[in-house]
Amino acid sequence: MILVTGATGTVGRPLVAQLAATGHAVRALTRAPRDARFPAGVESCDSASPDLDDVTAVFLNPAALWQGEQTLLDAVRNAGVTRVVTLSSSSVLTGDSRHAVANRHRELEAAAEAVAPEFVHLRADAFAANARQWIGQVRAGDTVAGPYAQAATAPVHEDDIAAVAARALTGAIPSGEAPVLTGPQSLTFTEQVRILGAVLGRPLRYEEISHAAARNAMLSNDWMTEEIADSLLRYFASCVETPTPVSPDLERILGRRGRAFEDWAAGAAGEFR
Template sequence: MIMVTGATGNFGRPLVTELAAQGRKVRALTRTPERAELPAGVEPCDSAAPDFAGVSALVLNIAGAPGSTAALLGAAKAAGVRRVVTLSSLLVATDGEAAAEGSTAAIHRDLEEAVEEDFEQWTHLRPGGFASNALQWKAQLQAGDVVHGPYAGACTAPIHEADLAAVAVRALLGDELLGLAPSLTGPQELTLAEQVEILGAVLDRPLRYQEIGPEAAKAAMLAHNSWVQEEMIDSLLSFLADTVGRPALVTGEVERILGRPALTYAQWAEANAAAFSALA
C-alpha cells in the first residue's frame, strides 16, 4: 500500500491516477475524504487521522501533510513504512546550506534531513517552478485578459506535474532513484510574461502580464492563500527577484529518468485550457 499526502492536489492527483492505473493499492490523504473524487480502487483517508496500517511507502508533500510533519514521519516509522519519497524543492540544491531559517529552501532541507535520519529508503524530488503555478491566475483570466503579478521577467523552467508524477512513480516502484535527490525542471526557460503569452496563444486571447510591486503582490497572495505562511511568500518573492535577467536552470533529469522528452509548458496549457475560460 502506498500513502499519498495531498492526493487531490496538482501533484498528488496525477500521481494517484498513475498508480491506480498500474494496479497499485493507494491510500489517498485528503482533508475532505467524503467528497474526494478519486480513481476507482483508491482508498480515501482523512488527513486529520492518517491510517498507516499496511502502508509500505509514503509520498510526503509538505503542503498536503496534516499537522506536524515530525509526527507524521514518526507514525510512519512506527507502522513499519520502509520507503519515503519527498516532494522537496530545487532551492535546496541551489541555496540550501545558506538558506535563511523559515525560507522555502530551509523548510525543505530540514524535511529531507528528517527523512534521511529515520528511513533507509528515500528519494527527494527537487522540482523548480511548477507549470500548474499558473492556476493562481485562474480568477484573473476568467475575468479579463490581464495578469497582475510581481517580476514579469522572473525566469524559471516550469515542470509539467504529469512529469513530476511519473518520476515519483519510478521512485516508488523501482530502486534506481533510491538515495538520490534529482533536480527536476521543464525543458525550457520562460519568464512569467512569456508563460502568459503562451497561455494566450493556446486560448486564442490577447493575454498580457502587468507587473505590480512586490508588496502589492504579497498582499494579494496573503488574501487568497490563508494557509500560506508569510515567510514562505517572502522567500518566493525573493526567489523570483533573483531570477530576473538570469538564465533558468534546465537540468534534463526528467528526460534521463523517463527516457522521453519532458512535456512543455505549451502542452500543459493545452491540457488545462478549460480552467482559464473567460466568464460569460
C-alpha cells in the same frame, strides 16, 4: 502498499491514478475520504488517523504533512516503511539561508531521512500549475499583473512529477537520489502568459508591478506569511539575473522530454474561460 499523502492535490491525483493504472496497491490519504473520489481499487484513508498497515513506501507531500506532522511521521517510523519519497523543492539548492520555502523543504527532507532507511527527494521547480493563480485576472481581462516580468522559471507539469514519483515509489530510482524536476523550457512570466494567451486565443500580456505592490497582493492571501512572500520575491528577482536552467533529470528518468508549458495550458484551458 504505497501510501500517497496529499492524494487529492495537484501532484497526488495524477500519482494515485498512475499507480493504480499500473496495478500497484495504493492507499490515498485525505482529510475527506468520503468526498475524494479516487479510481476503483484505491483505498482511501483519513489523514487524522493514518493507516500504515502493509505500507512499504510513502509519498510525502509537505502540504499534507505540516498540519499533522508528528502523527504521520511517527506512524511511518513505527510501521517500518522502507522508502519515503518527498515532494521537495529545487529551492533547497539555493544558497539563501533565509529562504523560508527552502528551509521548510530542508526540514521535510531531513524528516523523511529520519523515519525510513531509503529516501528519494523530488526537488521540483515551479509547477506549471502555479499559472492557476492567474485564473481570476485572465477571466477579467487581457492583462495579468505580477512581479518580475523577466523572471524565468522552468515550469514542470504535475503529470511528469507524478510519473517520476511513481518510479521512485516503486524502486526504479536508487535511494539517496534527489532529482531536480523542471519542465523542458525556461520561460519568463511574460512568455508564460503569452503562451497561455495563444492557447486561449486571447492577446494576454503580463504587466510588471513593483516589488512592494506584489508583496501586498501576496499577503492578501490568508495562507501567505511575510517570510514566504519575501523569499519568493527574492527568488523571482534572482530568476531575472539567472534564468532557471532546465535540468536533465526528468528526461533521464522518464526516457522522454518533459511536457511543455503549452501542453499544461491546453489541458487547463477550460479553467481560464
